[in-house]
Amino acid sequence: MSRIGKKPVKIPAGVKVELNGQLLKISGSSSSLTLDVHQIIKVAYDSEASEINVSRTGDERFARSMHGTIRAHIANMVEGVTKGFEKKLLIYGTGYGVKVQGSDLSLSVGYASAKMVKIPQSVTVDITTPNSRGNDVPAEFILRSPDKYAVGQFASVVRRIRPPEPYLGKGIRYAHEVVKRKVGKAFGTGA
Numbered sequence: 462m463s464r465i466g467k468k469p470v471k472i473p474a475g476v477k478v479e480l481n482g483q484l485l486k487i488s489g490s491s492s493s494l495t496l497d498v499h500q501i502i503k504v505a506y507d508s509e510a511s512e513i514n515v516s517r518t519g520d521e522r523f524a525r526s527m528h529g530t531i532r533a534h535i536a537n538m539v540e541g542v543t544k545g546f547e548k549k550l551l552i553y554g555t556g557y558g559v560k561v562q563g564s565d566l567s568l569s570v571g572y573a574s575a576k577m578v579k580i581p582q583s584v585t586v587d588i589t590t591p592n593s594r595g596n597d598v599p600a601e602f603i604l605r606s607p608d609k610y611a612v613g614q615f616a617s618v619v620r621r622i623r624p625p626e627p628y629l630g631k632g633i634r635y636a637h638e639v640v641k642r643k644v645g646k647a648f649g650t651g652a
Contacts, residue, residue: 469566470536471513478513489542492607494585496538502531506613518591541607544608546617552601552623554631558592558600570623570633578619583611596629601636618636 472478478572479486483498498504501524503516515532517524541548552559558569566586568576580586584606593600604619606612625632627643634640 463525463529463532465596466517466532467516468532469507469510469514470532470539472511472513472539476539476542478506478508480504485538487538487542489533489607492542494538494607495540496531498531498639500643502527504531504535521652522644526605537547537609541609544614545605545607546609547605548612549601549603549636550616550619550633551601551636552593552633553596553625554593554629555595556593559588559602560591561588563587566619568619568622568633570621571631578622580640581606581610581615581630584615639651 473492476487479488481499485496485498485505487494487496501518501521502552503518505514505516506512507514513535515528515535517528537546552568552570552572556569559573560567562577563582564580566578566580568578570576570636584604586602586604588600588602590599590601592606604612604616606615620633620635623632625638625640627641628645630640
């Protein structure tokens with residue numbers, strides 16, 4: 462039995478749960494998320510105890526692996542509609558910057574022209590510092606969404622445009638990311 466899968470998911474006040482067959486919809490004050498649960502997993506909502514219980518129909522390997530996974534998805538959905546998820550990204554490099562143009566994110570990160578990335582509908586972008594100042598003060602922006610997958614996927618797409626390089630540390634990185642720096646070439650005095 463999965464230790465994670467057998468723990469019930471507590472539903473806080475103000476969160477509405479709708480279970481229609483294998484389709485689970487969780488709604489909060491400002492957003493709602495849906496999950497199509499695999500038929501090998503049974504989801505039950507207990508409105509009196511205000512919790513969701515997840516169980517599996519069989520004991521095959523796939524059923525055991527999905528048991529904890531589905532429970533974790535449901536817990537993330539509940540947290541997403543109540544608090545939401547966010548990823549903070551930093552851009553280091555002289556002349557590098559970020560801005561929102563309509564429904565696109567424009568990144569000036571050392572290419573001949575700015576790179577444009579389409580912002581997903583469920584993700585919002587909050588720019589705190591639009592331009593970096595040298596290699597000391599980075600440009601900062603925060604991606605927010607009730608969907609944990611959407612915010613993480615979009616953050617990785619943005620980071621992939623210009624990953625941090627190891628010599629000067631220029632590029633796009635997560636706020637908590639530590640970039641291992643390399644020492645440049647040392648020139649000796651030739652004889």
